Ligand SMILES: C[S@@+](CC[C@H](N)C(=O)[O-])C[C@H]1O[C@@H](n2cnc3c(N)ncnc32)[C@H](O)[C@@H]1O
Ligand SMILES: Nc1nc2[nH]cc(C(=O)O)c2c(=O)[nH]1
């Protein structure tokens with residue numbers, strides 16, 4: 675796209691936003707610990723049984739999602755980051771539903787970097803413009819099935835553009851077996867195993883307690899599993915933001 679066309683596309687595009695927050699630290703996977711502003715879109719094509727972000731998924735919360743022009747989103751990212759370029763994490767819901775290409779182009783023009791979190795069910799050609807793509811296919815405990823063709827379409831759309839990683843939530847043995855099989859399909863992708871957090875509270879209850887003991891038990895169990903299996907390329911990481919803040923929003 676020419677610069678002029680890109681500018682006019684950015685002007686016309688609106689994106690359905692659930693929340694924009696930060697800076698905080700990336701709590702999961704590949705970029706854990708890195709200062710990040712989150713842009714969370716509203717709406718998802720999945721309904722994972724244990725989703726910890728229902729306020730960006732469930733249509734009961736649709737009224738809280740705002741269509742925002744790219745310029746307004748960008749102003750908010752700039753305000754939150756004090757105009758200092760950092761990594762912007764595009765999450766949701768499934769952010770792949772939204773037209774995010776012009777937001778990425780705008781941010782790149784100012785030196786920001788972009789990571790996308792998605793389950794790999796919808797491919798977009800702007801995946802190639804990302805800096806990092808985190809694909810998080812869903813294991814059996816989620817109640818969702820995986821369309822591996824759609825997943826491969828996501829990889830093809832990304833091409834040689836972003837750094838790509840797998841991040842798989844594990845609650846039990848069946849999930850662990852799924853994670854191993856998924857990783858075996860794509861042995862060249864770095865893989866992160868994330869213990870499931872079993873107590874997604876009602877989304878509007880910031881103080882709801884998370885079962886941290888359960889998360890820690892699954893963490894220890896996962897470390898034993900990968901050690902016993904000599905699965906030495908897997909990385910096992912908890913959701914750091916959940917350890918710090920529970921399921922509080924906006925962190
Ligand atoms: C809320 S999702 C949003 C992005 C996208 N829909 C996806 O699932 O990748 C972000 C990440 O949180 C993970 N997640 C959601 N609920 C979780 C839970 N209860 N315990 C651990 N991880 C969870 C998802 O698997 C995903 O990797
Ligand atoms: N700090 C922090 N790290 C995160 N990593 C993935 C998140 C998400 O909900 O997509 C998330 C989040 O909501 N907060």
Ligand code: SF4
Pocket residue numbers: 718719720721722725726727731766767768793
């Ligand atoms: S795909 Fe992601 S946002 Fe959608 S329901 Fe599952 S965990 Fe939640």
Ligand SMILES: [Mg+2]
Pocket residue numbers: 726727
């Ligand atoms: Mg989350």
